Amino acid sequence: MNKNMIRDLMKSLLTYIAVILSTYTVFLSSLMAGGLEPLPDLQKAVEEVRFLYIGEDLSFLADKEYQVRKYYYQIQSKTEKLEILKEVKGHFEQAVTKAEEKFDSGEEDVSQSAITKLKLGLAGTLNDIIELESEVKVAQLSLALIFKDNYSIDGEMPNPDIEPVDFKFNNYDKWFKASGLVFGIDSKGTTGKHFPSNELA
Template sequence: MEETVRLSLEHALSSAVGGKKEAAPARENIVVEAKTLYFEILYKKEQLDIAEEVKGYFEKAISKAEEKYESGDGDVSQSAITKMKLGLAGSTNDIIKLRSDIKIAKLTLGTMMGRELSLDSEVGEDKIAPLKFQYENYEDYEKSLPRKSQEKAVRTGNPGRHPGGASPDEKSALEADIRLAMRKAFIKTVEKRDIMRLAEKNRKITRALLVTEVANYDFGIGNAEDLFQSLIIYTRVSSGYYESIYDFNVAAIELERQ
């Protein structure tokens, strides 16, 4: 990720009109956009892997169900086969959309970096992982960032009106606004982290359920309806888990920007 951000910053600087500093986008905006695109690519790659995995399960289940139905062996119904085919269509639709989303995200990130990124181009890590964030309350977080809000408030003062920076009253108001924004961002980050933790637990449960249903179906002791339901649940929960990591990381990035 650091390499992605570095290249994006370097390209933005080199692309600034006439080399004028004010013509370049704000550094923090470039960093946030580059990191956000980076994590979007990673989490959608994870979702693509899930969709392709589930598609394979549906294809195998349909083949087996049709074989049983045609031979009259087992209790497979035409309705169950139709549901499986609809599930397969859903997974195929997800694959098409995710591939498109990844291409667009890579196109945008590649433009920021000054290079072309294909669908197969690697952008860093293979797997998305949560950013480090060990804080349980805002006070501890604020202590880890000594004088950050105060220094930012001073920098955002209006030196044109008050030589040497903002007036004391303006500084106080700016500090209060920044601290409020930081508190809101911190609360949102904690919220996204807690959702992510819950999603991780649910993913483990649904993964175990899927493994059981697939094994039962392969051994002929499970039915198509149960397998269909487990595949749908697995897709939704597992995809939601990776999206929750993305949401948490974006919230943490926004908090860092404050």
């Protein structure tokens, strides 16, 4: 039964890989055909969005900027997880190889059941890797759509490491005033339609 479980897992993994490769090959070939540049760093990407959608209302621009930042952070965070999972995969592969060698040599401290469990762990890790890689590709494709296919999704991010965001404001009221997301300022100099910080807590 354990062998059947492994066989089913491997079949589903191979099917998953085939679907992903066939889907993304179409996108990659169309994007690379024009010799497009890779995605820029986050700051330049935000500036590019403001330029591409110039003339749109403030809420539309804010939403596009939010999406760009969200997809960039998704790519960065999932890429970091991928690196960890690939290390885990390597450990599982080594463990399976050593366990099989010991089992073949007749050592009693290694059973077929233990080897099967290691292989199941390896299969699960491979599945997690494929899932994360597909999620990264989806985020990259979403960015390509936002940028109207002006950039290629192939290649590494210019700034792959996640960096903490410097929030220099003491409260949300000050941030709203500086962000331009308020709808007006009255004669007393107070902001118009926005939520005060105590209502956002």
